[in-house]
Amino acid sequence: MRSLRVDCIPQISEALSQDLAGKTVIVIDALRATSNIVTALSNGAVSVWPVETVAQAKQAAGANDLLAGERQCKKIPGFDLGNSPLEFTEQTVSGQRIVMTTTNGTRGIQKAAKAAAVLAGSMLNARACAETALQWKRDIVLLCAGTKDVFALEDGLCAGLIAKEIRELRVGDLQFSDFTRAMEGAYDSFADRLEDVFSTSDSGIRLGRLGYGGDVSFCAQRNTTDTVPILTNGEMRAFSPRQIFSYK
Amino acid sequence: MRSLRVDCIPQISEALSQDLAGKTVIVIDALRATSNIVTALSNGAVSVWPVETVAQAKQAAGANDLLAGERQCKKIPGFDLGNSPLEFTEQTVSGQRIVMTTTNGTRGIQKAAKAAAVLAGSMLNARACAETALQWKRDIVLLCAGTKDVFALEDGLCAGLIAKEIRELRVGDLQFSDFTRAMEGAYDSFADRLEDVFSTSDSGIRLGRLGYGGDVSFCAQRNTTDTVPILTNGEMRAFSPRQIFSYK
Numbered sequence: 408m409r410s411l412r413v414d415c416i417p418q419i420s421e422a423l424s425q426d427l428a429g430k431t432v433i434v435i436d437a438l439r440a441t442s443n444i445v446t447a448l449s450n451g452a453v454s455v456w457p458v459e460t461v462a463q464a465k466q467a468a469g470a471n472d473l474l475a476g477e478r479q480c481k482k483i484p485g486f487d488l489g490n491s492p493l494e495f496t497e498q499t500v501s502g503q504r505i506v507m508t509t510t511n512g513t514r515g516i517q518k519a520a521k522a523a524a525v526l527a528g529s530m531l532n533a534r535a536c537a538e539t540a541l542q543w544k545r546d547i548v549l550l551c552a553g554t555k556d557v558f559a560l561e562d563g564l565c566a567g568l569i570a571k572e573i574r575e576l577r578v579g580d581l582q583f584s585d586f587t588r589a590m591e592g593a594y595d596s597f598a599d600r601l602e603d604v605f606s607t608s609d610s611g612i613r614l615g616r617l618g619y620g621g622d623v624s625f626c627a628q629r630n631t632t633d634t635v636p637i638l639t640n641g642e643m644r645a646f647s648p649r650q651i652f653s654y655k
Numbered sequence: 656m657r658s659l660r661v662d663c664i665p666q667i668s669e670a671l672s673q674d675l676a677g678k679t680v681i682v683i684d685a686l687r688a689t690s691n692i693v694t695a696l697s698n699g700a701v702s703v704w705p706v707e708t709v710a711q712a713k714q715a716a717g718a719n720d721l722l723a724g725e726r727q728c729k730k731i732p733g734f735d736l737g738n739s740p741l742e743f744t745e746q747t748v749s750g751q752r753i754v755m756t757t758t759n760g761t762r763g764i765q766k767a768a769k770a771a772a773v774l775a776g777s778m779l780n781a782r783a784c785a786e787t788a789l790q791w792k793r794d795i796v797l798l799c800a801g802t803k804d805v806f807a808l809e810d811g812l813c814a815g816l817i818a819k820e821i822r823e824l825r826v827g828d829l830q831f832s833d834f835t836r837a838m839e840g841a842y843d844s845f846a847d848r849l850e851d852v853f854s855t856s857d858s859g860i861r862l863g864r865l866g867y868g869g870d871v872s873f874c875a876q877r878n879t880t881d882t883v884p885i886l887t888n889g890e891m892r893a894f895s896p897r898q899i900f901s902y903k
Contacts, residue, residue: 417665421669557833557834558834560834563837584857585806585808586806588856589841592842592843592844592845593838596840596841596843596844604836608833608836609833
């Protein structure tokens, strides 16, 4: 078996579509878009449809769908839900389809359009993402969303945790890029004070000031769910590593 | 005193000249260009003149100057020296002016043309770079050269060590960017096996295969010299943190 490569991209604007083509791409916007998608699907939402603009979201949503999203970290006027994982409770989202627009996470998912598979990764489902991605035996790209074309620490640390989980599941020969190794090292270094590091990252500070400190703590939790959102006909749907062969 | 910001750029092609304007920029090409400049000046070379092309190097060099440089990691035919720090001995370089062309390090130095000051950083002179940069009380940018527009682990770890030295010298309020913090974390994680990590990075593996394993070990040494190369009228000249006020 040839060696399987694990790359990591620091932020979306550095990602070239052709570098993602044919690979398994794990999009990471830990604060908060991908953590929300994971939480929504984990709590029983039927699907999450990521779209770029507010107008697209309104147009895409059927009468029974929930509209979710943020601009400048805040809930969009008229929407059912903002961008806080604490809003995506089982009571609110179970059985629902959610149309979601966020600033960076959605861009990341759309950038990966030529990928063989697109997963939503977060601290919450890091191990499940690793297990799922390894089953396909394709090269893996950890695509950190970042914020406004700048690297975000929480995304890098999440990529580092997923890389570590991949290494621990070691199946055959793995080749980690230099940047993947750097993120794995950074994760190891901060692993015992992750909530603190999340809350003092640029995004964490901004969210804390806006009153979303609870979101930051929530998103810093590790491996709390087996739910792996996978892009399926334009929508994110829930799979678990054990269901993965039912995917297309 | 306002807080002093410490940024880090993953690789040259991400650096925008305007983001470097007015700041203290520490260019890092740990394997091997900036390690060579540090070593040459530390061993008594009068100056190192970084130029972009082989033709420019030949044109710039006076009859008594030494020509140094590499292409695809190898010495350029007809040049006095290649790109190995082990060649830049006191016997060879003391009292000499060196015209140097390398692939990434030179580009990094030239990209920083609008900076207030440009330093050459490496593991060898990390603490001296930190001390020097802090004396100017300007924002600091750690500019990792990378290789072919991709992040190089050894540059990131060197940036992490310099960041750590800056933190330990703590003078007033420091604000580290998310990426600077990630690199500092990565450095901490690999600090006790640095030679091993250097030799297994993408650049380290390539250099080892070409027979330059000794260079890799040499460049992984920490804080062996107080020499800080600073760009002065287009040439790198040696300063120490204690001489810094003689630099205008």
